[in-house]
Amino acid sequence: MVSGRLVPVIGCRCGIAPPSLLLAVAERGDAAARDAALRTLLTSAALRSRRATLSVTLRRFGLSPADVAFLPAQAPAAGPDNTVYDVAGGDEAALPGRRVRGTTDPPSGDPAVDEAFDGAASTAAFYREVFGRDSIDGRGLDLVSSVHFGQRYDNAFWNGDQMVYGDGGGGVFVAGGLTRSPDVIAHELTHGVTQFSAGLAYRGQSGALNESFSDVFGALVTQRARGQDARAASWLIGEGILEPSLGRALRSMIAPGTAYAGDDQPADMDAYVDLPADDDPRNDDGGVHVNSGIPNRAFAEAARTLGGRAWETVGPVWYEVLTGGRLRPTADFAACAALTVTVAGERYGEGSAQQDAVRGGWEAVKVRLPADPR
Numbered sequence: 001m002v003s004g005r006l007v008p009v010i011g012c013r014c015g016i017a018p019p020s021l022l023l024a025v026a027e028r029g030d031a032a033a034r035d036a037a038l039r040t041l042l043t044s045a046a047l048r049s050r051r052a053t054l055s056v057t058l059r060r061f062g063l064s065p066a067d068v069a070f071l072p073a074q075a076p077a078a079g080p081d082n083t084v085y086d087v088a089g090g091d092e093a094a095l096p097g098r099r100v101r102g103t104t105d106p107p108s109g110d111p112a113v114d115e116a117f118d119g120a121a122s123t124a125a126f127y128r129e130v131f132g133r134d135s136i137d138g139r140g141l142d143l144v145s146s147v148h149f150g151q152r153y154d155n156a157f158w159n160g161d162q163m164v165y166g167d168g169g170g171g172v173f174v175a176g177g178l179t180r181s182p183d184v185i186a187h188e189l190t191h192g193v194t195q196f197s198a199g200l201a202y203r204g205q206s207g208a209l210n211e212s213f214s215d216v217f218g219a220l221v222t223q224r225a226r227g228q229d230a231r232a233a234s235w236l237i238g239e240g241i242l243e244p245s246l247g248r249a250l251r252s253m254i255a256p257g258t259a260y261a262g263d264d265q266p267a268d269m270d271a272y273v274d275l276p277a278d279d280d281p282r283n284d285d286g287g288v289h290v291n292s293g294i295p296n297r298a299f300a301e302a303a304r305t306l307g308g309r310a311w312e313t314v315g316p317v318w319y320e321v322l323t324g325g326r327l328r329p330t331a332d333f334a335a336c337a338a339l340t341v342t343v344a345g346e347r348y349g350e351g352s353a354q355q356d357a358v359r360g361g362w363e364a365v366k367v368r369l370p371a372d373p374r
């Protein structure tokens with residue numbers, strides 16, 4: 001449960017009871033009164049699309065979205081506000097740029113704008129429909145994206161507040177490629193999810209885990225959109241958006257190190273790349289985009305072992321690990337691995353096929369696990 005001051009609930013024109021009263025009853029009444037008051041509060045919040053109010057109230061009372069199945073269906077179907085800006089070649093000082101498309105606007109006709117819009121919407125829908133998460137922060141945070149960043153800028157990033165996309169075309173990505181790939185968009189937005197949950201420090205192994213969680217949920221957004229079985233999925237991130245002479249994708253989760261010529265991702269701990277977490281860009285904050293191949297492959301192996309829909313098998317285990325409050329910001333691979341085994345046991349049972357698959361995934365990449373008690 002969340003302590004501290006409750007964010008005020010704004011009055012509803014359609015109700016006669018002031019929200020402050022409902023809150024007081026919910027907090028101090030007996031069980032029946034508490035349930036009735038909560039139901040009223042949450043239903044009106046949902047009806048008015050007050051998603052932030054809804055999630056604040058849920059957390060205040062230690063409830064999950066599954067506990068409020070009585071809510072009208074339109075509330076979960078609604079998403080956060082989604083706005084795309086055109087920064088027209090400008091740099092960070094020019095962000096977010098000119099507003100081009102808002103939540104209810106029709107397509108703009110600019111592919112970058114419309115792809116960024118659709119990718120943000122589908123990522124938010126994934127988190128909402130699969131995990132009951134209300135936007136990136138779990139509290140209905142508005143989604144803001146800016147496109148046409150910089151000149152032939154070959155990257156996309158989450159800057160702590162919003163998504164930013166370059167146009168590519170600088171020699172790494174095909175022009176327009178960065179917004180064309182739904183797993184790249186979901187990858188970047190998942191950095192926001194991580195920022196608001198486990199807060200994994202962006203250096204060394206915790207940074208590689210931060211990168212890996214973004215690839216995991218990036219891949220799952222794409223697989224779910226395609227209705228793909230874990231055994232049929234490519235497990236490629238950013239497929240088809242690199243200049244073709246470089247290779248087929250940015251990363252391969254199932255076969256790290258094979259996505260493009262010069263791909264330096266190790267496939268297991270024997271090949272772990274020990275880099276200093278300094279300011280030299282070649283060292284990649286201690287190899288965050290390099291060693292992320294190791295946890296990436298652990299996930300992909302576990303999902304392939306089980307088959308079926310990875311977002312319903314291993315995905316929920318990784319989601320609980322990322323957002324459940326137990327993964328420390330400085331966690332290393334071993335700590336994360338141990339927690340996934342624990343969570344798989346809690347969710348599916350000790351010794352379940354799912355737990356064995358998770359354990360097998362980490363064993364495949366040679367990350368040391370606590371001894372199996374069996």
Ligand SMILES: [Zn+2]
Nearest residue numbers: 187191211214
């Ligand atoms: Zn990233």
